[in-house]
Amino acid sequence: MQINFKYSGTKFVFRVNKLNSPTMRILVLIAALFCFFHIDAFAQKKVGGKVLKGYDVIYPFKNGRAKVIKNGKMGFIDMQGEEVIKPEFDQVYPFEKGVARVENMGLLGLINESGEILLDPIYDYIGTAKDGLVIVTRKGKKGLVKITGSAPENVEYLVDVRD
Structure with missing residues (x-):
């Protein structure tokens, strides 16, 4: 019997004669876990053909960006390993x-893919952006904000949702 594992483009093949034996199952599990964690640790340091140093954690890529942690703070790198x-x-x-929520001290803001702050992190809640607009909540009031590439000067709050 042959068991195949594929991770980050690397294929691992385990050939086993008797998978039904408890010992063999345990060995296969240990081998699979070893490969996963060993390769994952290596993959987190090599991105876009270059070895990255100085990050505590590099998360998997999503939408062309990977979340990184450095000294307890978070940001993003691109597929070439460049800090964006x-x-x-x-x-x-x-x-x-094209936008991501960011959080500082429990308050939310928005940034674009270039790292420009679209909304300062001053909001308790930020909804999903649609058609250049987003619903925000601040100090119990909800408002509709147009995302223009710069922080809005005046947010007109639509309703008061405080108790």
């Missing part, structure tokens, strides 16, 4: 339609 968003946020969320 400097690690300066407490939390970053995946890019959707």
Whole structure:
């Protein structure tokens, strides 16, 4: 019997004579876990053909960006391993339609793929961007904000949702 594992383009093949034996099952599991964690640790350091240093964690890529953690702060790198968003946020969320939510001290903001701050992290909630608009909540009030590439000067809050 042959068991195939594929991870990050690398194929691992295990050939086993008796998979039904408990010992063989345990050995296959250990081998699979070893390969996964060993390759994952290596893959996190090599991106776009170059070895990256100085990051605590590099997450898998999503929408062409990978979240990174450096000294407890988060940012993004691109597929070539270039830092596109400097690690300066407490939390970053995946890019959707060219924008990503960022969080500092429990408050949310928005950035674009170039790292420009579209909305400063001052909001309690930011909805999903659609047609250049986003619903935000701040201090119990909801508002509709147009994402223009610069922080809005005046946010007109539509309703007060405080208790």
